[in-house]
Amino acid sequence: MARVLIAGCGYAGIALGMRLAREGHVVWGLRRRPELLPAMIHPLKGDLFVQESLPVIPAASDFVFYTAAAARADDASYSLAYVTGIENLLRHLVGTGQTPKRIFFTSSTAVYAQTGGEWVDETSDALPCEFSGRRLLEGEQLLSRGPFPATVVRMAGIYGPGRTRLIEQALRGEWVLQPARLRYSNRIHRDDCAGVLRHLMLLRAPTSLYLGSDDEPSDQSEVLRWLAKRLEGVLSAPQAHVIANSGGPRSNKRCRNLRLKQSGYSFLFPTFREGYESILAGMDLLRR
Numbered sequence: 001m002a003r004v005l006i007a008g009c010g011y012a013g014i015a016l017g018m019r020l021a022r023e024g025h026v027v028w029g030l031r032r033r034p035e036l037l038p039a040m041i042h043p044l045k046g047d048l049f050v051q052e053s054l055p056v057i058p059a060a061s062d063f064v065f066y067t068a069a070a071a072r073a074d075d076a077s078y079s080l081a082y083v084t085g086i087e088n089l090l091r092h093l094v095g096t097g098q099t100p101k102r103i104f105f106t107s108s109t110a111v112y113a114q115t116g117g118e119w120v121d122e123t124s125d126a127l128p129c130e131f132s133g134r135r136l137l138e139g140e141q142l143l144s145r146g147p148f149p150a151t152v153v154r155m156a157g158i159y160g161p162g163r164t165r166l167i168e169q170a171l172r173g174e175w176v177l178q179p180a181r182l183r184y185s186n187r188i189h190r191d192d193c194a195g196v197l198r199h200l201m202l203l204r205a206p207t208s209l210y211l212g213s214d215d216e217p218s219d220q221s222e223v224l225r226w227l228a229k230r231l232e233g234v235l236s237a238p239q240a241h242v243i244a245n246s247g248g249p250r251s252n253k254r255c256r257n258l259r260l261k262q263s264g265y266s267f268l269f270p271t272f273r274e275g276y277e278s279i280l281a282g283m284d285l286l287r288r
């Protein structure tokens with residue numbers, strides 16, 4: 001059984017930690033508010049942006065995951081979360097004599113600047129024009145040049161239980177204005193995000209980079225239309241009104257997950273349909 005440190009243990013990190021802990025691995029979760037961690041994850045209090053606040057890790061970690069996220073969508077917050085935090089953690093691990101077999105970082109598909117609906121994979125150019133992609137790429141590079149073997153997983157948008165913005169939009173009867181052309185977005189269910197990270201941890205020799213995205217890039221309006229249809233019997237005032245497409249500003253690409261699947265990973269929720277079906281069931285919102 002492995003000893004695992006999850007630094008920045010939030011929505012995806014907790015799902016990963018719970019899964020690993022249930023399987024018998026020993027899991028520490030580091031965050032500023034460790035009181036929010038479930039009992040199965042051993043709490044560690046520390047601020048990744050403040051080197052001196054980082055706690056001594058009670059035992060040698062076999063694997064480390066960096067899953068902290070930026071608090072706001074601005075350059076300073078991204079720089080803290082994806083550059084300073086990673087630098088501090090690496091320095092802290094080295095300084096306290098930790099020698100993990102591998103460190104994993106949940107980066108983002110925001111590192112790709114492609115906007116023509118083209119397919120992207122691990123071999124595609126990552127030449128971000130926006131601060132978000134640039135800072136994430138900086139963090140990736142810090143890890144790949146760092147002292148430990150590293151694997152970066154560029155995650156698509158993470159959705160799942162409790163992340164219900166689109167469902168609420170559908171419940172309000174908000175329909176997305178069809179844009180002139182399709183604008184693809186990419187997503188991964190929280191449990192697949194955790195599943196992918198666990199799978200890579202257990203692989204004998206993971207490569208340095210994977211895309212973490214489900215099988216079906218789709219236009220957000222298609223997801224909303226599917227949700228609205230699925231909720232037909234539930235909408236009390238189905239007065240649909242049109243809103244502007246709220247997808248990312250210029251984002252339009254399709255993420256290919258072939259490398260991940262060839263490594264042996266099977267998605268629990270291969271498309272948004274299975275994912276949202278399970279979330280709706282959990283919310284007791286399905287037509288009976």
Ligand SMILES: NC(=O)c1ccc[n+]([C@@H]2O[C@H](COP(=O)([O-])OP(=O)(O)OC[C@H]3O[C@@H](n4cnc5c(N)ncnc54)[C@H](OP(=O)(O)O)[C@@H]3O)[C@@H](O)[C@H]2O)c1
Pocket residue numbers: 007008009010011012013030031032033034046047048049050066067068069070085106107108109154155156157158159
């Ligand atoms: N959400 C998405 O759609 C998406 C898409 C692509 C990639 N990702 C990446 O996937 C990872 C997981 O995302 P998520 O949605 O699970 O994030 P999340 O729920 O926001 O969790 C991030 C956690 O990091 C902790 N954290 C933030 N700053 C910290 C600091 N200075 N020191 C210690 N802990 C800190 C927070 O806890 P405290 O506030 O208690 O410290 C929080 O629990 C992130 O790396 C994110 O960049 C996310």
